[in-house]
Amino acid sequence: MPATDDVQKAQRFREAALPHLDDVYTLARYLLRDASDAEDAVQECYLRALKHFDSYRGPAMKPWLFAILRNVCNAEYARRAHRPTPIEDTPGAAEQTPLWQETEANPETEVLRSRDAGAIRKLIDTLAEPFKETFVLREINNLSYREIAEAVGVPVGTVMSRLARARAMLRAAWMAGEEQAR
């Protein structure tokens, strides 16, 4: 009976996908920067995921859900007329930011002051889209490089260079904040 199949499928889906709800919601919050938009996007993501669950072949659930969420978020960017920034590699200011600055003046490692989560989240929010996304997937969602490449649909080499740039920019922003705090 197809309805029983549906129920069984839903049960399998529930067990496979719902444990990742916080992860998916976390990524949505960082990508959309708005709690209620993130909720809508996550709900839409799960609806689509259930619909396509038959074609899901694994192995990892998280990158698959993230890939769907990215599509939902791209649609949301398109809808936000005032902020049309789809996630893609656009050579912009961020690309031209040097990966690192000379630090000879102060060869000792400066120790970062610990900051509260809210302040760090704000710093992460200042990163340009593809860098922020890669950073969040690696540092907060704990995906491997290969999984990030799968979710985002880019080669592993691109993941590595985006991550390096994201961390360099984040540290620069962090240090700039420390300077001001002094």
Add this chain to the structure above:
Amino acid sequence: MTCDEARILLHALLDNELDAGHAREVEAHVAGCPNCTVELAAQREMQRVLADTNLRYTAPASLRSRIEASLPQAQRQQPSRRAVLRGFAMGSAVSALAASGVVAVVLRQDDQQRILSEVVSAHLRSLQAGHLTDVVSTDQHTVKPWFNGKLDVAPPVIDLTAQGFTLVGGRLDYIDARAIGAVVYKRRQHVINLFVSQTASTEHRPPKTQSMQGFNCRRWGDRGLNFWAVSDLGADELAEFVDKFDAAMKANVEG
């Protein structure tokens, strides 16, 4: 290895993503390069601080239950439905026939419960800023043509201002994985979403009110269309809305 390469690869080193051979290469470069030594230490430090901070968000319980509600429900209904089926399987051919009817009813109710929760979710979504209307107009002759070409039905758009329900506009929405029309009305500050979709059945189904998450939903079917009126209005006022809408629609068709 150049510094530029090392600047990228040292992150893979920190993330344990390098094989032994490359890891040794990066370490060898870093050992001989003061700048890269500083950078590696700095990034290690940042990673440590980040790891000590909880940067994750927790999905609100309401989101979790909304998603749960949108999944075909199993646990509680399943045993009872199985029991129903088993009972009929043991019966005669006559009751087997009856069983198919009962099963259809059982399933349809499940389906309706799911659609009801989708309708309420769509209503909730519409209340968020900027989501309420795609076309804003109090004029039915603006709202109705707007739906043309967007849907496989022409939702009836009826101005009920004189009856105390102000037409606000229209919107496209998705229920049951299909695009459907939503006509938006207001009474005082209460929003009413009237969802309209096509149905194969042309019989008239009398209105029925159900409530979910504090919203009232009045559902009926007429002339090949399914209607759901959803609002936080009281059941009596929502019934009044549906009565007036239905009367005006009849008048339109006959007149």
